[in-house]
Amino acid sequence: MTLRESILLSWQRSEASLVDVDQPSPAYISALDVDTTLTRAARPVIDALASELTNEPVCIILTDAKGVVLDRRGGDPALIRRLDAVDLSPGFTYSEAQVGTNGIGTALEVGGPILVHGPEHYTGVLRGFACAGAPITHPVTGGQLGVLDITTQARNSNAVLLSFAKLAARRIQERIVEEANALDQALLSDYYAACRHTGGSVIALGEEVFMINAHAQAHFDAADQAALIDRTRDARGGVRPATFIADLPSGFTARLAYQPTFLGNRLAGGIVQVREHRSGLLRSSATRVPTLPGVIGTSALWRHTTQEVLESAGRAEWIVAEGEAGTGKLTLLRAVHNYSRPGIRLVILDADDPELVNAATAELESGSDLVLRHAHLLSTENIHALVDVLQTVRDSLSDEPWIALTVIRGQSDAQDELDTQLLRFFPRTVAVPPLRHHLDDVPALVPHLLARTGVTGVTLSQAAISQLMRLPWPGNVTHLRTVLGEIARRRRSGVVDLDGLPAECRATTRRHLTRLEALERDAIVDALAAHKGDKAAAALALGMSRATIYRKIRDYAIVT
Numbered sequence: 001m002t003l004r005e006s007i008l009l010s011w012q013r014s015e016a017s018l019v020d021v022d023q024p025s026p027a028y029i030s031a032l033d034v035d036t037t038l039t040r041a042a043r044p045v046i047d048a049l050a051s052e053l054t055n056e057p058v059c060i061i062l063t064d065a066k067g068v069v070l071d072r073r074g075g076d077p078a079l080i081r082r083l084d085a086v087d088l089s090p091g092f093t094y095s096e097a098q099v100g101t102n103g104i105g106t107a108l109e110v111g112g113p114i115l116v117h118g119p120e121h122y123t124g125v126l127r128g129f130a131c132a133g134a135p136i137t138h139p140v141t142g143g144q145l146g147v148l149d150i151t152t153q154a155r156n157s158n159a160v161l162l163s164f165a166k167l168a169a170r171r172i173q174e175r176i177v178e179e180a181n182a183l184d185q186a187l188l189s190d191y192y193a194a195c196r197h198t199g200g201s202v203i204a205l206g207e208e209v210f211m212i213n214a215h216a217q218a219h220f221d222a223a224d225q226a227a228l229i230d231r232t233r234d235a236r237g238g239v240r241p242a243t244f245i246a247d248l249p250s251g252f253t254a255r256l257a258y259q260p261t262f263l264g265n266r267l268a269g270g271i272v273q274v275r276e277h278r279s280g281l282l283r284s285s286a287t288r289v290p291t292l293p294g295v296i297g298t299s300a301l302w303r304h305t306t307q308e309v310l311e312s313a314g315r316a317e318w319i320v321a322e323g324e325a326g327t328g329k330l331t332l333l334r335a336v337h338n339y340s341r342p343g344i345r346l347v348i349l350d351a352d353d354p355e356l357v358n359a360a361t362a363e364l365e366s367g368s369d370l371v372l373r374h375a376h377l378l379s380t381e382n383i384h385a386l387v388d389v390l391q392t393v394r395d396s397l398s399d400e401p402w403i404a405l406t407v408i409r410g411q412s413d414a415q416d417e418l419d420t421q422l423l424r425f426f427p428r429t430v431a432v433p434p435l436r437h438h439l440d441d442v443p444a445l446v447p448h449l450l451a452r453t454g455v456t457g458v459t460l461s462q463a464a465i466s467q468l469m470r471l472p473w474p475g476n477v478t479h480l481r482t483v484l485g486e487i488a489r490r491r492r493s494g495v496v497d498l499d500g501l502p503a504e505c506r507a508t509t510r511r512h513l514t515r516l517e518a519l520e521r522d523a524i525v526d527a528l529a530a531h532k533g534d535k536a537a538a539a540l541a542l543g544m545s546r547a548t549i550y551r552k553i554r555d556y557a558i559v560t
């Protein structure tokens with residue numbers, strides 16, 4: 001049999017995915033999300049199609065973007081029995097990588113409608129069927145949502161099946177627009193009401209819509225707006241009102257009040273009202289903060305943080321440095337100590353040190369200052385023991401030492417004890433900001449951290465640095481240091497441009513990628529680099545269609 005080119009390519013991909021030719025076993029997912037934009041829009045369309053095709057030996061199948069069957073309708077008992085026998089039923093994954101060439105997985109893979117006739121299926125067990133699959137794409141974002149597939153027994157195959165599938169897919173897309181319009185309308189009306197009512201800064205967060213009013217644009221500079229937008233991500237999708245705090249790069253702290261908007265019982269999005277307020281500790285951006293050796297950061301937010309720690313050390317006031325992992329809590333405390341309390345020994349102990357309590361007692365008695373790292377890892381028992389130690393220090397030493405803790409909020413198994421017992425000794429808590437809130441410090445951090453790798457001849461081009469300034473850095477400065485370490489291992493000299501950055505830095509998507517997605521993204525970036533940015537050549541090398549590589553480049557926001 002000679003295969004059509006699209007089917008031949010699909011067979012090659014199936015082979016590369018090691019699909020079992022005789023008995024594929026598609027993965028089963030028990031917890032299906034059947035209340036999504038796709039399923040809501042598809043339900044009435046499938047109902048109508050099913051009634052049109054009553055008594056016809058065809059089944060209508062809806063899958064998500066991974067090929068997982070969400071719904072199956074119609075069909076005579078004989079067809080249903082046969083489909084059950086090959087697991088083409090709700091919960092099973094009909095991607096090409098799992099079951100080989102088929103109307104669902106192949107439509108997703110090529111990004112277009114396809115009718116797969118009996119013998120064109122890759123696996124023997126599917127050759128008795130004909131499947132016409134039409135991808136459903138989001139009419140606004142263009143992202144793939146799933147597939148509408150019509151399956152019948154091979155002997156009933158008919159080109160009209162594909163027309164039916166395409167029509168139904170188009171109708172589903174139209175209904176998505178209708179629903180989105182109604183939801184956006186509801187959101188818009190709350191947004192305008194909030195703007196009128198408060199006269200202040202307002203942000204609207206919809207599924208696909210993001211609006212920030214003129215007041216906010218006039219009131220906050222670009223860096224503060226970026227930090228506000230970043231912070232509102234936490235509220236997105238919330239069904240209850242909430243308030244939260246955002247530390248802004250300018251040094252201001254803003255209080256954000258989130259209010260969800262519903263259309264019936266559907267969440268349309270939410271409105272965030274921004275209330276800016278000065279903390280009593282804020283400094284104007286003109287405040288002079290001394291340069292601390294080994295600490296990089298001239299952004300307003302970093303200077304503000306440094307200033308707070310300096311004030312605390314200057315008065316020997318005990319302090320908690322709170323922030324995500326790798327933000328530089330210890331680095332800052334140590335540098336401030338060197339600057340403000342020269343000549344006094346600083347001891348750094350880790351919460352998981354088995355000798356912690358004895359060591360802390362001995363060091364404090366001998367007059368040392370102390371930083372206790374990772375206080376969120378303290379056991380309840382050690383918290384109680386340390387409370388006794390701190391109480392003794394308070395009661396007995398005339399020349400009190402300076403004590404600081406570093407802590408990552410929300411990671412303690414003994415949060416209550418930590419908050420109520422230990423932290424009450426510490427009158428000041430300073431929030432050490434995540435790197436994504438002071439990205440303007442990245443250009444200075446890069447050469448500093450590169451130099452610390454021991455490689456001196458390497459620099460980064462302006463484009464590469466700009467790209468690093470666009471990334472969210474979930475692991476903060478430690479993360480940046482690791483990335484630069486990787487670059488320094490590969491390059492000992494010269495200027496590193498965009499294509500010399502590790503794969504994870506070439507994509508700016510903020511979506512959390514699964515391990516598999518991250519591997520796929522890295523493979524695409526590597527193939528693009530190997531083929532000097534030629535997408536067609538990279539697609540060929542990876543065995544994917546051109547349409548797929550373009551879609552994946554967009555999905556993963558790969559910079560080419």
Ligand SMILES: Nc1ncnc2c1ncn2[C@@H]1O[C@H](COP(=O)(O)OP(=O)(O)OP(=O)(O)O)[C@@H](O)[C@H]1O
Nearest residue numbers: 294295296297325326327328329330331332477478
């Ligand atoms: N502002 C900075 N200037 C220079 N180096 C920094 C800065 N912030 C962090 N670093 C570097 O980043 C790494 C992590 O810093 P540090 O250990 O101080 O972070 P941390 O917040 O205490 O981390 P964790 O809570 O994960 O232990 C270190 O290698 C440190 O030298």
